[in-house]
């Protein structure tokens with residue numbers, strides 16, 4: 001079955017995988033296929049598929065290639081393939097992986113104290129506890145560097161106050177990594193952005209699930225109000241010292257988004273190809289018409305470019321040579337391209353393309369969210385632009 005899927009791999013970009021990477025990919029693919037009916041229902045009813053997320057945790061598929069002695073290590077390529085495969089199946093699951101593994105677990109693994117890690121790392125990796133990463137605020141999305149949530153020191157406690165928006169897993173009963181600005185004039189940290197580990201049942205933490213979404217309906221994002229939330233002095237992640245630390249996490253997860261976009265686009269291309277071969281109009285299968293073939297060729301051309309970006313990203317990361325703006329370029333290219341592929345596929349399915357049961361419209365809706373999160377298209381362009389010109393055009 002996996003070999004059949006390699007039919008979309010026209011340049012054999014993933015044909016030389018070693019046994020370990022292939023085993024991880026296979027494990028992800030099997031679980032994605034098994035849980036596909038449940039995920040379609042979850043999207044339709046906007047219900048969080050907790051039992052599916054737990055299965056991913058049990059099978060060690062949430063660690064996103066994070067290199068930490070207490071976590072099962074998988075290569076950047078295997079981590080990318082898991083991202084791709086999961087999003088090929090369902091975008092909400094892809095986003096759960098990005099939040100639980102990519103953002104929350106990575107923040108803890110990179111910046112947490114030994115004590116914080118020994119308490120939370122394994123439960124997060126196994127999805128026994130759900131984790132959230134709270135950076136964005138209602139008034140600060142692309143300019144999250146200007147975040148207004150504050151952490152004030154009071155004796156041996158921190159007191160957090162502010163609001164956060166769009167926080168995946170932010171109302172799940174688990175833990176949230178809250179990025180806040182230190183308000184303590186007596187300390188060298190005054191004004192610095194640091195990260196705090198907050199248990200969601202702490203008094204004053206109010207997480208409300210955002211409803212009415214028409215994208216990624218099966219994962220819940222929260223609006224969070226922090227009303228003088230008191231946490232112990234050691235709730236701060238000692239490795240976080242400035243906003244740059246939040247950026248370090250985001251650089252890593254941007255590669256994951258490029259892979260997710262590839263997963264969505266692969267599903268759309270496969271659906272369009274299969275439909276074009278079966279659907280008969282004017283007495284012949286759609287696939288026999290020249291214009292249809294041209295559109296399929298265009299989709300494959302774009303899909304292959306996405307695969308090449310992803311493979312090279314993984315190889316650069318494995319060699320330790322990946323620069324943040326290279327991940328930006330891949331995200332920029334892949335989410336834009338996935339949007340085009342999804343739109344062409346939707347059109348090729350005709351009226352059936354808008355039915356949820358055919359999947360394409362769901363992917364199309366889900367791609368809209370990944371195109372925006374972890375830095376919008378314009379923000380990636382500004383990051384790349386600053387890198388290649390040496391001039392910042394952000395403000």
Ligand code: FAD
Nearest residue numbers: 133134135136141142166167168369373374375376378394
């Ligand atoms: P804005 O910043 O208001 O941007 C609106 C438009 O203006 C965009 O097109 C943008 O490109 C453009 N724009 C902004 N500034 C410039 C500029 N200088 N030049 C040119 N154009 C500009 N955040 C978290 O912290 N944790 C999460 O778990 C999380 N999950 C998310 C899940 C979903 C489904 C979504 C939709 C968002 C999530 N986010 C999360 C937030 C996400 O990262 C932000 O939505 C994103 O960074 C964009 O911010 P914004 O929505 O406020 O848009």
